[in-house]
Amino acid sequence: MRVLMVSANLVQVNMSVLPVGMACVAAALEHAGHNIRVVNLMQPGHVSRFLTPALKAFVPDIIGISVRNIDDQNMGAPQFLLSQIKPVIAECRSHSAAPIVLGGPGYSIFPQSALDYLEADFGIQGEGEWGTGELIRRIEEDAAFEGLNGLWTPDRGRMAPPFLNQQLDAYPMPDPLAHLDAPLDGGYQDLMVPFQTRRGCPMNCSYCSTPAIEGRKMRRHSPRIAVDNLRLFVESGFKRFFFVDNTFNFPRSYAMALCDGIIEAGLDISWQSSIYPARIDEALIEKMALAGCQAASVGFESANERVLSAMNKKYGKEDVRRLSEALYRHGIERMGFILLGGPCETRQSVLESIRFAESLELETVKLTAGIRIYPSTPLAETARQKAMIAQNDSLLRPTFYLESGLDEAWLQDTVADAVSRNPGWTS
Numbered sequence: 001m002r003v004l005m006v007s008a009n010l011v012q013v014n015m016s017v018l019p020v021g022m023a024c025v026a027a028a029l030e031h032a033g034h035n036i037r038v039v040n041l042m043q044p045g046h047v048s049r050f051l052t053p054a055l056k057a058f059v060p061d062i063i064g065i066s067v068r069n070i071d072d073q074n075m076g077a078p079q080f081l082l083s084q085i086k087p088v089i090a091e092c093r094s095h096s097a098a099p100i101v102l103g104g105p106g107y108s109i110f111p112q113s114a115l116d117y118l119e120a121d122f123g124i125q126g127e128g129e130w131g132t133g134e135l136i137r138r139i140e141e142d143a144a145f146e147g148l149n150g151l152w153t154p155d156r157g158r159m160a161p162p163f164l165n166q167q168l169d170a171y172p173m174p175d176p177l178a179h180l181d182a183p184l185d186g187g188y189q190d191l192m193v194p195f196q197t198r199r200g201c202p203m204n205c206s207y208c209s210t211p212a213i214e215g216r217k218m219r220r221h222s223p224r225i226a227v228d229n230l231r232l233f234v235e236s237g238f239k240r241f242f243f244v245d246n247t248f249n250f251p252r253s254y255a256m257a258l259c260d261g262i263i264e265a266g267l268d269i270s271w272q273s274s275i276y277p278a279r280i281d282e283a284l285i286e287k288m289a290l291a292g293c294q295a296a297s298v299g300f301e302s303a304n305e306r307v308l309s310a311m312n313k314k315y316g317k318e319d320v321r322r323l324s325e326a327l328y329r330h331g332i333e334r335m336g337f338i339l340l341g342g343p344c345e346t347r348q349s350v351l352e353s354i355r356f357a358e359s360l361e362l363e364t365v366k367l368t369a370g371i372r373i374y375p376s377t378p379l380a381e382t383a384r385q386k387a388m389i390a391q392n393d394s395l396l397r398p399t400f401y402l403e404s405g406l407d408e409a410w411l412q413d414t415v416a417d418a419v420s421r422n423p424g425w426t427s
């Protein structure tokens, strides 16, 4: 079949992000023998510039749309980014009668409400490699959709639970730079190539949407395959990578093996990753530095034990301090993240977290006021019990948890004040 894959992430919030998830699906479909065309829309003007000609010239049999962001998670002035995808769908419909399939991390959190809102024909929740191929097969053979894992339809909802392949090596590795037809200012060589080695997270933080996207069981590529793929990028001139794995340090043995592989392969690369502030020691940090880790996101979220416990975090502030000091010793830039306003938060705990972050002297800190509530999370349940949200609220429109008793204006002022007196801090 002729499959047009469209990345509909039209924003550059935080940084330009290459569509690695869409590239995974495109690689799997190409491997299965389909004729693939990829369009990477990186700003609204790209719709007429790149999508319209592709629709006219390629004449797809099916269109896949990758939905990454629903909103920007900013309680003060939330942007509902999903609305930007409506014109993308309208453009597809005006030039093509091909069925439209949605997928991607944003879509997977809201499989029914996003499908309804965008008025697409199908959605694949979770990983798209197997499900999209199977959907195409059934469309080609005019077969029923019953039992198709991860598939959602507007009328019948979910057909079966999402498919989680335990053998990630069974999928071809993606090339997020393949078929990149929307040039970025300054070229690609300076971009951080998003790179995934593991999927899933077992940590069960109370507010997290990852289970809906990747599941709770961690699945991995073999370190050898990951390193071979990194080498291909290096041979094409790319040296900067962003490991998009949820927690780089889990499991520790895997993180060590991956770093060893990078070092043994002599890859001269630099990279960023996210670290969970537990089960990490100096030996792993030293190995990460040797393998090219230049910066680490440390989402410690709070310094208050009651708040951390309500978030179901499995570390305390002394773990964070030890981690921060070890990263500093090995020359890894520390990017701290704090989430303010969740259950058990008080004015005192807000100030405690800010003071603690100041004492760490991190290179950068991002303070977020209010926690985005995602469906099927313990945080959503708490918000429902406290009547902050309606029982049947889909939560598709950005909705935030702010502990009762915490005044939003005070919190925003306190955050702004902390940002203004600390260089490298943002909100």
Ligand code: B12
Binding pocket: 009, 011, 012, 013, 014, 015, 016, 017, 018, 020, 021, 022, 024, 025, 063, 064, 065, 066, 067, 068, 069, 070, 071, 072, 073, 074, 101, 102, 103, 104, 105, 106, 108, 123, 124, 126, 127, 128, 129, 132, 192, 193, 194, 196, 208, 209, 210, 213, 214, 242, 243, 244, 245, 246, 372
């Ligand atoms: C790494 C990451 C980042 C990095 C990206 C670095 C980089 N260079 O790529 C950084 C930190 C910069 C970042 C920034 C932001 N992020 Co972010 N990020 C992630 C994270 C952890 C992984 C995304 C990823 O790359 N996954 C790896 C790829 C391989 O998987 P995938 O994209 O899910 O693709 C699979 C499936 O979804 C599916 N699929 C994908 N496309 C398609 C298409 C079709 C047709 C089909 C059928 C299937 C399909 O198949 C793929 C392969 O299995 C996710 C959380 C998560 N666990 O998913 C959040 C996440 C995507 N981010 C999110 C957000 C909000 C943001 C920001 C807006 C935050 C901000 N205010 O700054 C920005 C936006 C950046 C931008 N310009 O778009 C939200 C999106 C939900 C929402 N509320 O909108 C998520 C889900 C986190 C969350 N809070 O829940 N992010």
Ligand code: SF4
Binding pocket: 201, 202, 203, 204, 205, 208, 209, 210, 246, 247, 276
């Ligand atoms: S560690 Fe990160 S990805 Fe895992 S559950 Fe917690 S917030 Fe989600």
